Amino acid sequence: MSKTDNYRIYAIGDIHGCLDPLQEIQARILADLQANPHDKPLVVYLGDYMDRGPENRAVIDNLIAAKSASLPARFLLGNHDRFISLFLESPTSLHKRSIHWLNPGTGGEKTLESYGVMNATEADAEVMRDLFEAAIPDAHRSFLNECEFSIHIGGYFFAHAGVRPGIRLHDQEFYDLIWIREPFLSSNQDFGAIVVHGHSPVKKVENHGNRIAVDTGAVFGGTLSCLVLEGDNQWVLHASGRAECPVIA
Secondary structure: OOOOOOOEEEEEOOOOOOHHHHHHHHHHHHHHHHHOOOOOEEEEEOOOOOOOOOOHHHHHHHHHHHHOOOOOEEEEOOHHHHHHHHHHHOOOOOOOOOOOOOOOOOOHHHHHHHOOOOOOOHHHHHHHHHHHHHHOOHHHHHHHHOOEOEEEEOOEEEEOOOOOOOOOHHHOOHHHHHHOOOOOOOOOOOOOOEEEEOOOOOOOOEEOOOEEEOOOOHHHOOOOOEEEEEOOEEEEEEOOEEEEOOOOO
16 A cells, blocks of 8 residues: 555645635646546645635635535644634634734634625624624635544644644644644654645745645735645646655755
């Protein structure tokens, strides 16, 4: 069995409401499959579909369509995606950094705006929750509720944020899977599989050997990246085609 269990896996980084880059990446994947057919393709979306960007609702519509398309796809939950259910359940609660979802630094107001709830502020959180609850389609809530916390395929483990060193992959807590940075990012240990993750933005896809970081800051003026994995091969899918993704020395 190959390192990817005979799949060709396309892993897409954090989208954050950036519809045009998402559609461009999806078109690149289809073009790559047309040029290089494969009988077991799989697209893995690494989470953080929502917040900060302008077209959050349209991104979820796109992903719901991708879920039912002929090209197989699986969807991870990101910490920003988790905010949706948390806000609907408890609109005045703060997340772990003591910042509300509707604080501009978190970006929740951009999500509400995409659903037609304008000028959302933390001061009016309960009113905003009621308006948002009326505006968000049941299909969108169902999609987010059905997202996975992790995916383990062959020698790769996919999680939005990463894993906690020293804990076996099947024992990882969901909070770490969607939130962790340190001590994961600085760890040189073998996690039991190569961890493919987003969450912590980098300028370009970084292959550290034990982990590969795929969030290249699309919503911050960077690009939306796609990692291609097939057997022992690792590439980044650019507009011009595939480029090798070597381990950083």
